[in-house]
Every structure is written in C-alpha cells, then in structure tokens.
Amino acid sequence: MDCSSRKGKSWRHGKLRGCGYRATVGRDAVLDVLSQADEHLSAEDIYMKIHPIHPGIGLTSIYRTLGILVNIGMVHKFDFGHGRARYELAEHPGGRGHHHHLVCTGCGRVIDYTDFIDEEVALLKKTEEGLSKKYNFRIDSHLIQFYGLCDSCNNSKVS
Amino acid sequence: MDCSSRKGKSWRHGKLRGCGYRATVGRDAVLDVLSQADEHLSAEDIYMKIHPIHPGIGLTSIYRTLGILVNIGMVHKFDFGHGRARYELAEHPGGRGHHHHLVCTGCGRVIDYTDFIDEEVALLKKTEEGLSKKYNFRIDSHLIQFYGLCDSCNNSKVS
DNA sequence: GTTTATGCAAACTGTTTGCATTGCT
DNA sequence: AGCAATGCAAACAGTTTGCATAAAC
Numbered sequence: 001m002d003c004s005s006r007k008g009k010s011w012r013h014g015k016l017r018g019c020g021y022r023a024t025v026g027r028d029a030v031l032d033v034l035s036q037a038d039e040h041l042s043a044e045d046i047y048m049k050i051h052p053i054h055p056g057i058g059l060t061s062i063y064r065t066l067g068i069l070v071n072i073g074m075v076h077k078f079d080f081g082h083g084r085a086r087y088e089l090a091e092h093p094g095g096r097g098h099h100h101h102l103v104c105t106g107c108g109r110v111i112d113y114t115d116f117i118d119e120e121v122a123l124l125k126k127t128e129e130g131l132s133k134k135y136n137f138r139i140d141s142h143l144i145q146f147y148g149l150c151d152s153c154n155n156s157k158v159s
Numbered sequence: 160m161d162c163s164s165r166k167g168k169s170w171r172h173g174k175l176r177g178c179g180y181r182a183t184v185g186r187d188a189v190l191d192v193l194s195q196a197d198e199h200l201s202a203e204d205i206y207m208k209i210h211p212i213h214p215g216i217g218l219t220s221i222y223r224t225l226g227i228l229v230n231i232g233m234v235h236k237f238d239f240g241h242g243r244a245r246y247e248l249a250e251h252p253g254g255r256g257h258h259h260h261l262v263c264t265g266c267g268r269v270i271d272y273t274d275f276i277d278e279e280v281a282l283l284k285k286t287e288e289g290l291s292k293k294y295n296f297r298i299d300s301h302l303i304q305f306y307g308l309c310d311s312c313n314n315s316k317v318s
Numbered sequence: 319g320t321t322t323a324t325g326c327a328a329a330c331t332g333t334t335t336g337c338a339t340t341g342c343t
Numbered sequence: 344a345g346c347a348a349t350g351c352a353a354a355c356a357g358t359t360t361g362c363a364t365a366a367a368c
Contacts, residue, residue, distance in 0.1 A: 022322060022367050043358080058325050063358065065323095079238040083333085084357060102296055111294055116286045123282050127275045131305060135270055137261055139307035146290060148298035181342055181347060202333080217350050222333065224348095242358085243332060 003072055012074070019072045026050075026057045030065045031074070031089075040078055040086035040110060076141065082108050093142070094121045100144040106153030120144060162231055171233070178231045185209075185216045189224045190233070190248075199237055199245035199269060235300065241267050252301070253280045259303040265312030279303060 003019035012031050013023040021027075033049045034041065041049075043066060047059045066087055069075035078086045080103050091097040100120065102111040128139045162178035171190050172182040180186070188209045193200065200208075202225060206218045225246055228234035237245045239262050250256040259279065261270040287298045 024323065024367070026324075056325085060326075060359080061324055067359095077240065079240065081236065081238065102290060102294060102298075104296070105299070111296070113290060113294070115289055115293065116282075119282060120286065123275075123278060127279065128305065130274055131261060131272060132307075134274065135261060135272070136310040136313070137263070137270070137305075137307050138313050139261075139305045140264070141306045143302065143304045143306070145302045146287065146296075146298045147300045147302070148291075148296050151295040154295070154297050179347095183342070183348065185349075215350085219334085219351080220349055226334095 015072065015074060016068075019068075021068055021072075025054060026061045027065045027068075029054055029057060030062060030069070034075060034087065034089045037088070040080075040088050042084045042086050044084070046087070073140065078143075080108065080110055080145075081105075086110075090141075093124070094118070100146075102146050102148070102150075104150035104153055105147050106149050109150050111150070174231065174233060175227075178227075180227055180231075184213060185220045186224050186227075188213055188216060189221060189228070193234060193246065193248045196247070199239075199247050201243045201245050203243070205246070232299070237302070239267065239269055239304075240264075245269075249300075252283070253277070259305075261305050261307070261309075263309035263312055264306050265308050268309050270309070 003015065012028070016023050016027060029050045030046055033046050043059065043062050046066075047057075047062050050057055050062070066075060066077070070077045070087070074090055075087050076090050078088070078101070080086060080101070091099075094117075098117060098121070099112040099114045100117065102113055104110070124142050124144075128142070131137055132139055162174065171187070175182050175186060189205055192205050192208045202218065202221050205225075206216075206221050209216055209221070225234060225236070229236045229246070233249055234246050235249050237247070237260070239245060239260070250258075253276075257276060257280070258271040258273045259276065261272055263269070283301050283303075287301070290296060291298055
C-alpha cells in the first residue's frame with residue numbers, strides 16, 4: 001500500500017491518516033520506540049519499552065499497530081527463525097540505514113551489515129526489473145540474509 | 160554440521176548414520192516426500208503425504224526428523240510469513256535446482272525463480288567472503304526473497 | 319455523534335516436550 | 344542387550360479475536 005501523505009515534522013501522522021487510520025498515542029509510541037531502536041525488536045520488546053511510559057497500552061495494540069505499519073510499508077517484519085517476529089522501521093533501499101542481515105544459527109545473534117550493500121542493491125534492482133516483467137509481479141521489498149556461526153559460537157564449538 | 164558420508168544410491172542413510180543418527184522408516188519417508196515435492200512443504204503437508212502410506216508415523220516425528228535434517232544441512236527451512244515453516248531439500252548454491260523466492264504478500268503464493276541466479280550467486284559468494292572475514296562469521300547458507308503482489312493479486316486489487 | 323481503536327481475557331495455531339513403548343543396530 | 348526413535352497427550356509460545364468500553368475525528 002502506498003497512501004499519499006505530505007512529509008514534514010509529523011509526517012507519520014500524515015501517512016497514517018492518508019491510509020485511513022487514526023493517529024493515536026499508542027501508534028505514536030510504537031513508532032517512537034522503533035525509530036529510537038538500534039536493533040530489531042519483537043512485539044514484546046516494544047511493549048516493554050512502552051509500558052513504563054504508557055502503562056495503559058497493551059500488547060494487543062502493539063500487535064495491531066505493527067500489523068498496520070507493516071501493511072502500509074512503514075515497518076518491515078522479519079523472522080530470524082527464533083519463534084518471534086522482529087520489526088524495524090523501513091528504510092529505502094540504497095538510502096542511509098539500509099542493510100542486510102547476518103544471522104547466527106548458534107546463538108541467534110543478528111548482525112546488520114552494510115558492506116557490499118550498493119552492489120547488492122544494484123543487482124537486486126536489476127533482478128527485480130527482470131522478475132517483475134517475467135512474472136508480472138509488483139515487487140515491494142526484498143530480504144537478504146546469511147546464516148552461519150558467529151565468532152563466539154564458532155570458537156565454542158567442539159569439533 | 161558436516162558429518163562425513165559416502166555418496167551412492169542410499170547416501171541419505173550414510174549421511175544420517177555419519178551424523179550419529181539412525182536410519183528409520185519415518186526419516187526415509189520424510190526424505191522421500193521432500194525429494195519428490197516440487198514445492199515447499201510444511202510439516203503438516205509432509206505428514207499428510209506420508210500418512211496414507213505409513214499411518215503409524217506421527218506429526219511429532221516429522222517435526223523431530225525435520226529438525227535433524229535441517230541441522231545436518233540436508234534440508235532448508237523457510238518462513239514465508241504465513242505462520243508455518245516450510246521445508247525443502249537442500250541444493251548446492253550454483254547447482255541445478257538452486258533458486259530463490261518471490262513471495263506474494265497478497266495470497267501467499269511462492270514462486271521459485273532461477274533467473275539471474277548465476278549473477279546473484281556470484282555476488283553472494285563475494286559478499287560471503289568479505290563478511291566472513293570482517294565479522295569472523297562462518298556462513299553456511301543464504302536466503303534471498305522478494306516480496307510483492309503476484310499477477311492475480313495485482314489485478315484483483317481495487318485502487 | 320459516529321466511527322475507529324483499545325484492553326482484557328479467551329481462543330487459536332504451529333511446534334515442542336515428558337514419558338512409557340517400540341525398533342534399530 | 345542397549346540405546347535411540349517414536350507416539351500420544353499435554354504443555355507451550357507467540358499471535359489473533361470477540362466484545363464491551365474509550366478515544367479520535
């Protein structure tokens with residue numbers, strides 16, 4: 001979904017409103033937490049961060065809000081295979097902050113990397129064009145992840 | 160995990176045995192179903208296919224078997240964001256059968272594509288090398304997925 | 319004032335686990 | 344024989360939903 005909106009100081013509200021949603025305290029709080037986060041947060045992580053400030057906001061609303069934000073493209077939802085979904089603010093591919101993931105299958109650690117991002121994004125863009133045409137598919141986003149063992153898991157492994 | 164094994168007609172048994180697991184009817188059945196499947200199956204899909212032939216094999220075993228197979232690298236586990244994990248036989252990157260995914264966020268359809276695979280794999284390999292070195296990470300596998308709307312979902316969308 | 323969002327508790331779903339039994343080697 | 348694998352039922356975790364209330368517009 002795209003839903004037009006003006007940018008600006010509180011363009012989040014604009015974006016929500018433009019998509020037909022109301023701007024509420026809870027939704028704002030979720031966006032605040034996500035924009036201050038430097039890692040991928042689970043719904044419960046977000047709840048924990050919001051709760052001290054807005055004790056009235058329940059986990060259910062967090063889930064409902066995240067659902068909306070993912071739908072309108074403001075937030076990306078990830079699954080690193082640890083049973084719970086993780087969320088982060090959407091960034092334009094190629095823009096500052098765009099990254100891919102390195103997931104440790106040992107301890108679950110997730111490293112964001114930006115190395116090779118430009119090349120990757122360039123190839124992805126080309127691939128996207130080809131695929132869109134061939135399969136008549138409108139591509140909205142992509143996901144690149146590498147799986148393996150991180151430094152510490154590698155060392156602690158008995159072989 | 161790597162676990163040495165001889166190839167050959169029933170190298171699956173060898174692989175299992177080599178990793179210290181026993182070769183059982185259930186495990187064989189799971190591997191059979193996976194190798195005959197032309198799409199990504201969920202644990203329950205696999206159960207459904209096995210049940211008519213081996214009514215004695217329960218869903219629990221399927222899960223346990225899949226866990227093992229994923230661990231020893233014979234099977235890849237995917238999450239396309241539809242609540243259930245999906246499994247497919249592992250293929251060597253660059254080998255015949257290696258593909259990436261196009262996931263429709265509308266209807267959940269997953270298209271395997273092999274277009275651009277060579278280029279993608281080449282770049283991934285280079286990226287892997289760089290990342291391995293920089294983060295001292297042992298990379299075992301990668302995941303590339305594109306999300307968007309498929310042909311039919313695109314057309315049925317009212318905008 | 320009307321409509322949408324929320325909280326709470328209960329429901330749901332996919333997956334995991336405990337334990338007694340079975341089956342591989 | 345000995346130990347690993349299995350089935351069953353129950354437990355579990357994250358997420359979703361029904362419904363009455365509260366808040367946004």
